[in-house]
Amino acid sequence: MMRLLKMIAFLLFPVLLTAQHPITFFTKTEAADVKKSLAKYPLLTQSYNDIKKEVDAWAGKDIDVPFPKDPAGGYTHDKHKYNYTLIFNSGILYNLTGDIKYARLVRGVLLKYATLNPTLKNHPQATSSSPGRIFWQALNDANWLVYAGMAYDLVYNSLTAAERKVIEEGAFKPEVDFITKDLQTWFDLIHNHGVWACAGVGIVGIASGNREYVDMALYGTKKNGKSGFIALMDGLFSPDGYYTEGPYYTRYAILPFYLFATALDHARPSLKIFEYRNRILQKALMSGLQQTNLDGTFFALNDALKEKDYTSNELVTAVNTAWDIYGKDNGLMLVAKKQGRVVLNKGGVSIAAAITAAKTTSSFYPYRTVEYTIGSKGDEGGVSLLRSGKEKDLTTLIYKYSSHGLSHGHYDKLTYNLYDKGNEILTDYGAVRFIGIEQKYGGRYLPETKGYAAQTIAHNTIVVDEKSHFDGKESVAEQFHSEKLFSSISNPAVQVVAAKEENAYKGVKLQRTVYMIWLPEGRKLLADIFNTTSSEEHQYDLPFHYNGQLISTSVKYDPYTNRQEPLGKKNGYQFLWKEAEATIADSMVQLTFLNDRTYYTISSLVQGPAQVFFTRSGANDPNFNLRHEPAMIIRKKGMRQSFISLTEIHGNFDPVLEFSTSSYSSVKQIKWLQQDEQYSVAEIQVNDKKLIIAQLNKDFDSKKVHSIAGISWTGPFAVFYNGVKMN
Numbered sequence: 001m002m003r004l005l006k007m008i009a010f011l012l013f014p015v016l017l018t019a020q021h022p023i024t025f026f027t028k029t030e031a032a033d034v035k036k037s038l039a040k041y042p043l044l045t046q047s048y049n050d051i052k053k054e055v056d057a058w059a060g061k062d063i064d065v066p067f068p069k070d071p072a073g074g075y076t077h078d079k080h081k082y083n084y085t086l087i088f089n090s091g092i093l094y095n096l097t098g099d100i101k102y103a104r105l106v107r108g109v110l111l112k113y114a115t116l117n118p119t120l121k122n123h124p125q126a127t128s129s130s131p132g133r134i135f136w137q138a139l140n141d142a143n144w145l146v147y148a149g150m151a152y153d154l155v156y157n158s159l160t161a162a163e164r165k166v167i168e169e170g171a172f173k174p175e176v177d178f179i180t181k182d183l184q185t186w187f188d189l190i191h192n193h194g195v196w197a198c199a200g201v202g203i204v205g206i207a208s209g210n211r212e213y214v215d216m217a218l219y220g221t222k223k224n225g226k227s228g229f230i231a232l233m234d235g236l237f238s239p240d241g242y243y244t245e246g247p248y249y250t251r252y253a254i255l256p257f258y259l260f261a262t263a264l265d266h267a268r269p270s271l272k273i274f275e276y277r278n279r280i281l282q283k284a285l286m287s288g289l290q291q292t293n294l295d296g297t298f299f300a301l302n303d304a305l306k307e308k309d310y311t312s313n314e315l316v317t318a319v320n321t322a323w324d325i326y327g328k329d330n331g332l333m334l335v336a337k338k339q340g341r342v343v344l345n346k347g348g349v350s351i352a353a354a355i356t357a358a359k360t361t362s363s364f365y366p367y368r369t370v371e372y373t374i375g376s377k378g379d380e381g382g383v384s385l386l387r388s389g390k391e392k393d394l395t396t397l398i399y400k401y402s403s404h405g406l407s408h409g410h411y412d413k414l415t416y417n418l419y420d421k422g423n424e425i426l427t428d429y430g431a432v433r434f435i436g437i438e439q440k441y442g443g444r445y446l447p448e449t450k451g452y453a454a455q456t457i458a459h460n461t462i463v464v465d466e467k468s469h470f471d472g473k474e475s476v477a478e479q480f481h482s483e484k485l486f487s488s489i490s491n492p493a494v495q496v497v498a499a500k501e502e503n504a505y506k507g508v509k510l511q512r513t514v515y516m517i518w519l520p521e522g523r524k525l526l527a528d529i530f531n532t533t534s535s536e537e538h539q540y541d542l543p544f545h546y547n548g549q550l551i552s553t554s555v556k557y558d559p560y561t562n563r564q565e566p567l568g569k570k571n572g573y574q575f576l577w578k579e580a581e582a583t584i585a586d587s588m589v590q591l592t593f594l595n596d597r598t599y600y601t602i603s604s605l606v607q608g609p610a611q612v613f614f615t616r617s618g619a620n621d622p623n624f625n626l627r628h629e630p631a632m633i634i635r636k637k638g639m640r641q642s643f644i645s646l647t648e649i650h651g652n653f654d655p656v657l658e659f660s661t662s663s664y665s666s667v668k669q670i671k672w673l674q675q676d677e678q679y680s681v682a683e684i685q686v687n688d689k690k691l692i693i694a695q696l697n698k699d700f701d702s703k704k705v706h707s708i709a710g711i712s713w714t715g716p717f718a719v720f721y722n723g724v725k726m727n
Helices: 002-017 028-037 042-056 075-097 100-119 138-158 161-182 192-208 211-219 229-235 247-267 273-290 313-326 330-339 346-357 447-453
Strands: 370-373 382-388 395-401 415-420 423-426 483-488 494-505 508-518 524-545 549-553 576-595 598-617 630-650 652-654 659-661 667-675 679-686 689-696 705-708 711-714 717-721
Touching: 028 075, 028 346, 042 075, 042 346, 075 100, 075 138, 100 138, 100 161, 138 161, 138 192, 138 247, 161 192, 192 211, 192 229, 192 247, 211 229, 229 247, 229 273, 247 273, 247 313, 273 313, 273 330, 273 370, 313 330, 313 346, 330 346, 382 494, 382 508, 395 494, 395 508, 415 524, 494 717, 508 689, 508 717, 524 598, 524 679, 524 689, 549 598, 576 630, 576 667, 598 652, 598 667, 630 667, 630 679, 679 705, 689 705, 689 711, 711 717
Parallel strands: none
Antiparallel strands: 370 382, 382 395, 395 415, 415 423, 483 494, 494 508, 508 524, 524 630, 549 576, 576 598, 598 630, 652 659, 667 679, 679 689, 689 717, 705 711
C-alpha cells in the first residue's frame, strides 16, 4: 500500500503543479455552488453573514502583525491566532463575492508575515522541547500554517508572481524549514502535534505546488512512510476509530485530519484518502461523537477540559465534511443544528439544506452501548461505554481498560466514570488548565495536571501503597495495556465488562468487573467487583470521586472541623485535604449524595478492618488552581483483597415543591456467598428482594456450566433477581 501511494503521489505531482486555484479548502466549482445557495438556507446565510460582518470590520484597515512575546492568552498570541482565522475567512469571501478587498486583506497580512517570519528565533515564552516561533509552542505555529496556507491558496489567483515568491519564501519557508528540520523529531511524531504539523506543511505544499512539502507531509521527513500523514492515520486510531489520546483530543486532531484530507482529495484524488483504512476518518468522527455527554461535552478521559463540546469549530468542519463525503446521517444533522453554523463549502450547503427541509429533528444524539478497542491493531485494551435508558434519562458508564494514551495519558488502569441525566456523577478530574487565560501559567497545562490530575488517586480505581500505576512514569506506562477478559452488552437489563491489569504494580494483579443493571421496576444499579491478588501484604485505596452534595453516610466518622491536613505527601495524595476519617470493620459503607434532583448511593462491603477517608481536592494549592471536589476513599490492607460496591440511582428531589421521594437506598445488605480465585458470587438485598451476581475470575468459557452456592449458570457470569435469571 505504501509503495502504491508513493507511486500515485509521483504520478499526480504534475497535476498538482498546474492545479487550478483554489484547491485546498474548496474548488472553484464548489465555491460557485456555495455562492448560488447563500440565500436559500437560513443556516448557510447566517454563517456567511457572521463571517462577512467580522471580516468587513477589518477590510481596508492596517492589521497588526506584532513581534511575538506573549504566552497563550496574551495579546500577541491571540492576535496571531485571530490573524490566521481572519485571512482564511477573508479568502473564502473573496471567492464567494469576487470583491478584491478581501484578497488585498489576505495579501497585506501575508506580506507582513513574509517580513516577520525570517527574523524570528525561538519564542521567548517557550517552555517545551518543541518551541514555536510565532507562538510559544510549535503546535500553534502548525495551526498557523494550516490556515495561512489555505488563505494563500484562496487568493492565489489575485497575486502577482513576485508577491507569490515573497510570501512563499518569506512567510512559509522559514516556518516549514523550522518544523521539518529544527524540529524534525517533533514533526515526525505519531501524536496530535504531528497531525497539525503534517497538515500545515502539506496544505502549504499543495497551495504553492511544492512537491517536497507534500511528500514530507504524507510520508515524513525521511519519506519512508514511518511517519507523516499516512502513518498518523494508521498509528493514532484503532480499527474502529478510537483515538489513542482520548475523545478530547479526537476533537482537536480531527480538524487537521479532515482539512488536509480535503485538500488531498482535491489535489490528488487518486489517493482516495477519505476511503483509506476502511474509512478510518469517518469512524474517528463517529466514535468521538459517541464519547460525548448529553450536552455534547467530551468525556474527560486523560488530559481533557470538561467544557469542550461538539459545537467547537473543529467538529463543525468535520461534521460538514463527513456529511458530504460519507453521506447523510441523522446524528450529524442533529449535531450541526446544535452547532448553529456551517462551513461555507459544499458539505455546509448540503447539511444546511437538510436542516431547512427537515420538519422535525431529535433533541438527542443517537447514543448507544459501544465498545472500542485501542491501538493501531486494536490489541491494546479498550474502552466500554455501557448505556441504559434513552434521551434525557440516559445513563452512561465508562469503563477504561486501555493503553496509556501517549503524552496526554493518565495513570488510571481499570477506572470508571458514571454519567446520568446529562450530569457527571462519578468523576474524572480531567486536566488542570485554564486555556486562553494568561494569568494561569499562560493558558498552558498547569503543574497540577501531572502532580494530581494524571495520578491514579485522582481516578476511580485502586491505588496500591499510595503509588500511582507504573510509578507515574510515562515511559513505563506506554509499554503496557490492560486486557479485556469478557463482555456482554446486547441485553439492556444486564451489561457487563471484565478486564485485568497485571503490570501497573510489580507482584500485584488487579481484576475488575463492572455491571450496568436495570432492574424490572426501573431501578438502575452499577455493580463493581474489584479483586486484587499479591503474595505480599499491601495497602489498597479505592476512591469514589463524586459530584454532588453529601446527604448521609452510614460511617461514624471523626470530622476535621478545626484543622485539616493532606492525605499524603506525594503521588497526588498531597493535593487531597483529609476532611474526615473513620475506622470500621465487617460492615457495609454507604454514602448518599444529591446531584441536581437525583439521589445516588454508593454501597460497599468491608470485610475485616478498614479505614474510610472523606477528602476534597485543593490541598497544597497556594495558587488555587484546583477545583475543590469531594471523594470517599476506602482503605484496606492484605495480600488478597476484594471490593464489591454498588452505585444506585434513586429518588427525586423537587426544590420548588419541597418534596423528596425515594431518598433512601434500597440496598440493605451485601454479602459474599463465595469469593476465591475461581469464583466471585455476591448476594445483595434490594429492599425485600435478592440480587445475585455470580462470575468467573478465570477460565471464561462461554459454554461451561457452573454450580456454586446453590446457583447454576452457563458462561462467565450470571445475574439473578428475585430468583429469575436476568441475562
